Amino acid sequence: MNILDKITLDKREEVALRKGLIPISQLEQSVLFERLTVSLANNLRNSKSGIIAEHKRRSPSKSVINNGLNVQDVAKGYESAGVCGMSILTDGKYFGGSLDDLLSAKASCNLPLLRKEFIIDEYQILEAKAYGADVILLIASILSRDDIKQFSEFAKSLNLDVLLEVHNEEELHKSIMPSLDMLGVNNRNLKTFDVSLNTSKSLSNLIPDDFVKVSESGISNIEAIKELQPYGYQGFLIGENFMKSDNPGKSATEFIKTLEL
Numbered sequence: 001m002n003i004l005d006k007i008t009l010d011k012r013e014e015v016a017l018r019k020g021l022i023p024i025s026q027l028e029q030s031v032l033f034e035r036l037t038v039s040l041a042n043n044l045r046n047s048k049s050g051i052i053a054e055h056k057r058r059s060p061s062k063s064v065i066n067n068g069l070n071v072q073d074v075a076k077g078y079e080s081a082g083v084c085g086m087s088i089l090t091d092g093k094y095f096g097g098s099l100d101d102l103l104s105a106k107a108s109c110n111l112p113l114l115r116k117e118f119i120i121d122e123y124q125i126l127e128a129k130a131y132g133a134d135v136i137l138l139i140a141s142i143l144s145r146d147d148i149k150q151f152s153e154f155a156k157s158l159n160l161d162v163l164l165e166v167h168n169e170e171e172l173h174k175s176i177m178p179s180l181d182m183l184g185v186n187n188r189n190l191k192t193f194d195v196s197l198n199t200s201k202s203l204s205n206l207i208p209d210d211f212v213k214v215s216e217s218g219i220s221n222i223e224a225i226k227e228l229q230p231y232g233y234q235g236f237l238i239g240e241n242f243m244k245s246d247n248p249g250k251s252a253t254e255f256i257k258t259l260e261l
């Protein structure tokens, strides 16, 4: 079994358990449930740099990235760096994250927040809203076209933006529909962990222009962004390159300053 299948299987168990602990009615009573959300897609459209900065402690491909930071400082640092949005890993088992991380980030900044999660159930979208997210991620490789349609329409009904992630042509063709806001190309193959910016390059012309194009993973320098911009990418999701430093906010500040020169 590949790692993605394993994660998805564990996730089904986890979500079943969570549902038993916190009923939907309770999520809907969260003070955050009725708030106005902020659109990441709009921020990206109006930005020169287009950086989405991620909070990620560890990953199955890299083990530990950084364990010594607190989410509040990271969120404040990213906000003052001028990023367009922040991505927060909420998976505990493989990425060391939690919904509390999302809540802490929400309390510390006004950036649009992406719940970075393996979403396989509508319940997780309600959680995203209740814990402060403005955007959800849907991963095409673990969902059917019907799932993608159902989940994205549900997210839109809650005023959340939807970032749909693909890694190849087949996933892209399966996924195109009007209820998505952003199309993300993951440069990392989630089954093998191989990373190549060529994935973003080769899929770019197959993505219709009505979606904001986002390139995800393995972006470790300004040159990578300069290389991808001519292909129409307006968003760049960066995790490890910022998180491996002691001060991710400072590292994002320097990155964006150089990029906007």
Ligand SMILES: O=P(O)(O)OC[C@@H](O)[C@@H](O)c1c[nH]c2ccccc12
Residues within 6 Å of the ligand: 054, 056, 116, 117, 139, 165, 186, 216, 217, 218, 219, 237, 238, 239, 240, 241
């Ligand atoms: O740390 P990186 O290589 O900059 O990558 C960030 C982000 O793209 C990556 O964490 C990611 C992209 N899609 C995902 C899906 C699930 C978990 C994680 C991811």
